[in-house]
Amino acid sequence: MATRVGVVNFPGTNCEHDAILAVQRMGASAELVWHGDTSVAGYDALILPGGFAHGDYLRPGAIARFSPVMEAVSRFAADGGPVVGVCNGFQVLTEAGLLPGALQKNRGLRFLCTTVDLRVETSDSVITAGVAVGTGLSIPINHFEGNYTCDAATLAMLRAEERVVLRYVDNPNGSIDDIAGVCNESRNVVGLMPHPERASDPLLGSVDGTVLIGALLRSVEGAMTPTATVA
Amino acid sequence: MGASERFSVRVEVHLREGIADPQGATIERALPALGLTGVTAVRAGKSFRFDVAAADEADALAQATVVADRLLANPVIEESSVTVLPAGVGSAGVGSAGVGSTA
Numbered sequence: 001m002a003t004r005v006g007v008v009n010f011p012g013t014n015c016e017h018d019a020i021l022a023v024q025r026m027g028a029s030a031e032l033v034w035h036g037d038t039s040v041a042g043y044d045a046l047i048l049p050g051g052f053a054h055g056d057y058l059r060p061g062a063i064a065r066f067s068p069v070m071e072a073v074s075r076f077a078a079d080g081g082p083v084v085g086v087c088n089g090f091q092v093l094t095e096a097g098l099l100p101g102a103l104q105k106n107r108g109l110r111f112l113c114t115t116v117d118l119r120v121e122t123s124d125s126v127i128t129a130g131v132a133v134g135t136g137l138s139i140p141i142n143h144f145e146g147n148y149t150c151d152a153a154t155l156a157m158l159r160a161e162e163r164v165v166l167r168y169v170d171n172p173n174g175s176i177d178d179i180a181g182v183c184n185e186s187r188n189v190v191g192l193m194p195h196p197e198r199a200s201d202p203l204l205g206s207v208d209g210t211v212l213i214g215a216l217l218r219s220v221e222g223a224m225t226p227t228a229t230v231a
Numbered sequence: 232m233g234a235s236e237r238f239s240v241r242v243e244v245h246l247r248e249g250i251a252d253p254q255g256a257t258i259e260r261a262l263p264a265l266g267l268t269g270v271t272a273v274r275a276g277k278s279f280r281f282d283v284a285a286a287d288e289a290d291a292l293a294q295a296t297v298v299a300d301r302l303l304a305n306p307v308i309e310e311s312s313v314t315v316l317p318a319g320v321g322s323a324g325v326g327s328a329g330v331g332s333t334a
Contacts, residue, residue: 059305102307109253149308
């Protein structure tokens, strides 16, 4: 059975179809999950795509955290299901407490829309499984609030547990420790500011995003093999 | 339940000390254009006003603090101060909780 990826659609999300297309092109099925839904049953992985959920009012992700679907997303994550937040989705996951830290306005107060070079920092996450540490990826960013921050104790923990998944080679936004993406303790929830779905076709200038999406799909397939599944 | 009175509440949210405040810094850099060179430590924040039905002022403060802590401020980067305003249209009032940072 084909892997099914749910792409969570909040009012104001705007990268959901890009995410669906990128997943479908890699042979999996993907469909929208409305933010008012209270179940994510039947999905093997979830993507919270980019955009401006609930208009980014108050703070990015602050209102989305209260959308009905988020309780189901939290349970899915707690059960070990892969959850990837891209850009605004990353902001939602931090606001929901599924990932540590917060994303504040970019250093310099500039909206950044450019392609950045990234370095894979761990092979132990659902979007980098099987990807060698040190792998370079060229993937677009598109954000105003992408400046990752956390307190010193949290940063020390992230480093000690190797939970920084991606770092910027040339820090564009002031993120602490050049962090572009982090994962939770169980490594099945990942947030990243760069947009892999926008680097999924040669026409878009880069296919490096398929490295991360491919790893996500492989993570799911690995989890679905009989040896890893409790009947 | 005796939630019979309405209280006006103001919540102010600021970035925590030590968290970079690019908005505040940008505002500060604009001030010399006004001929002002002695204005420093500018911090940008948000102010919210709302009404709470509560039994008394302490109850109003408690409810407003839940709103501030769970929604209006992100405790990772922000802190809030909650003020129950005096009856009528008040200015600054009593019952302040939390730490107000600037001015």
